[in-house]
Amino acid sequence: MVLSSDGKKPFRQQKPAGSRPAKPGLQVRAAASKILAAVVERKLPLDGALDNEHGNPAYKALNDGDRALVRAILNTTLRHLPRIEAAVSSLLDSPLPEGARALHYVLTVAAAQILYLDVPDHAAVDLAVEQANNDPRSRRFAKLVNAVLRRMGREKQEILASIATISPMPTWFFERLETAYGKDAATAIAGSQLQPAAIDLTVKSDPKGWAERLNGIVLPTGGVRLAAFEGSIPSLEGFDDGAWWVQDAAASIPAQLFGDLTGKRVADLCAAPGGKTAQLILAGGTVTAVEQSANRIKRLRSNLERLGLSAETIATDLTKYEPVELFDAILLDAPCSSTGTTRRHPDVLWTKGPEEIEKLAGLQERLLRHALTLLKPDGHIVFSNCSLDPSEGEAVIARILADTSDVERVAIEPSRWPGLEMAITELGEFRTTPDMLHVPAGFASGLDGFYAAILRHVA
Known part of the structure; x- marks a missing residue:
């Protein structure tokens, strides 16, 4: 406690707003929003932004667990981006103003979590509102963020059904695929990108034996495909011996x-x-x-x-x-x-x-x-x-x-x-x-x- 300027009434000294500890998870969402904007607006490759040594500063400041969540959010968002943007737009009475691009990415990242990730809706909503409040450019839209995302959570299944026919690819590329392969094939190719890639190994020899050792299957190419597993590739049998490589x-x-x-x-x-x-x-x-x-x-x-x-x-x-x-x-x-x-x-x-x-x-x-x-x-x-x-x-x-x-x-x-x-x-x-x-x-x-x-x- 310190005295007021007249020396009589004490008052509690206030900490600057920026010194308050961030809500758990806020830094993750802030990093995801910034990197998404860099990818879409500045065409920054995602691998570069997520490099542990030379990547985005907001990403590098996170611990390993939080970095993994940023990667999951960004990969999911980019896989479904046209659908997510359509979902957000359907809940807005009018488009966001041009000066609200930062808010656009806050909403997009939050919507990706609500629609496609196993993240509690309330966490996605609360952290998006906090992001808006922390940005002077977006603060006046905080109530809008809250309303849009809460409604998205309530109407999730209806929204997912309404956007299911939208191609997850940019229009320019889907049209090129359609010209090259036909509409049905282009649609199948676009749909396949919604699933993460498998982990395939090329083995020096004995693919059947390595498939049995690593709980995998032998592919028509002669390689081995792994089932989903927890852990790191270098921890698998045969890595240190150079028996195989990821390909x-x-x-x-x-x-x-x-x-x-x-x-x-x-x-x-x-x-x-x-x-x-x-x-x-x-x-x-x-x-x-x-x-x-x-x-x-x-x-x-x-x-x-x-x-x-x-x-x-x-x-x-x-x-x-x-x-x-x-x-x-x-x-x-x-x-x-x-x-x-x-x-x-x-x-x-x-x-x-x-x-x-x-x-x-x-x-x-x-x-x-x-x-x-x-x-x-x-x-x-x-x-x-x-x-x-x-x-x-x-x-x-x-x-x-x-x-x-x-x-x-x-x-x-x-x-x-x-x-x-x-x-x-x-x-x-x-x-x-x-x-x-x-x-x-x-x-x-x-x-x-x-x-x-x-x-x-x-x-």
């Missing part, structure tokens, strides 16, 4: 298209993080791994070291790479929009756009044309990427074949891929989509969207 089933396909590589000189271009490099080594090839980023080369070397495998590694700009000797086989897993990986990276469709897809398609064509100059006569090159957009796959190959007389397509035989025959196109190219590969109950179905084609340098 989506679809990502394991391109390297397998070469078959036996014994005695052959092989290049893995754009090689990091090294899963495909490891496959090429195990297939018998003498492998040179090329990657432009020195940091990514370090990661590749570290991964190969854990697996007990070795390859020549070169950090250089691929377009300037000129080997002393040409290669018998080349794998070019080209940089792409990654739109086939939205089950594990739901931010992709919100950080990329049509312009970037076209730009990347041009880059892929330049890289492939240069890679062909590194191939011996009668050598084979596999071109692949994890985009669902044909402009980054089929169209690139079509242009190469149209004006390159000494290159031909080698058709992939569906009979060699039992369980994935539907992924082989009429032209004999691989085109997986996330709605393919249905597996037994207890395991997540699906795989990444991938494209792969084999070309031969005609002697």
Whole structure:
């Protein structure tokens, strides 16, 4: 207690409002709202924002448990974003003013928890109201936040039913899928992104044995799919021994298209993080791994070291790479929009756009044309990427074949891929989509969207 200015009446000294301890969970929601805004407005990749060392400061300030909750909120929100925004809009008498973008993300994050996460409604509502009150720009909307979210909780089932037919993908990308695959297939692909990706392993040998040891199943690709489990990947049997590595089933396909590589000189271009490099080594090839980023080369070397495998590694700009000797086989897993990986990276469709897809398609064509100059006569090159957009796959190959007389397509035989025959196109190219590969109950179905084609340098 201290005396008032007249020296008579005592009063209790007040603490500044900002010094009050935050409500439990408030920092988590604040971090999620800020990062969501950065992803959608500034096209910031989610992996970068959630990096433990270099990520968003609000995220780095949290403990491990709170970080996990932020990740869950953001992944869920981004998977369902168009539906969530439609749900919020349906409960507003009029759109929020342009100056209320921060409030928009507060409402979106809270709505994601109410509609799709196992979070008590009252917690989502109370913390969103607290966020609004703590922001001078949003304070006048605090009662609106309370009313909208409480109503959403009361009418949850009706709201979910009303938004169920809205595509969870951005309109621009769904329309591209519809043009490429048809409406039914596009709808199936969009629906598949609502489920998190499975954990797939590529094993050095004995997939059946590893499936039994790790409570998994053997996939048509020869890999192992794990059931849901609690714990960390490095804690699993075989990790320290380098018996396997994590690699989506679809990502394991391109390297397998070469078959036996014994005695052959092989290049893995754009090689990091090294899963495909490891496959090429195990297939018998003498492998040179090329990657432009020195940091990514370090990661590749570290991964190969854990697996007990070795390859020549070169950090250089691929377009300037000129080997002393040409290669018998080349794998070019080209940089792409990654739109086939939205089950594990739901931010992709919100950080990329049509312009970037076209730009990347041009880059892929330049890289492939240069890679062909590194191939011996009668050598084979596999071109692949994890985009669902044909402009980054089929169209690139079509242009190469149209004006390159000494290159031909080698058709992939569906009979060699039992369980994935539907992924082989009429032209004999691989085109997986996330709605393919249905597996037994207890395991997540699906795989990444991938494209792969084999070309031969005609002697």
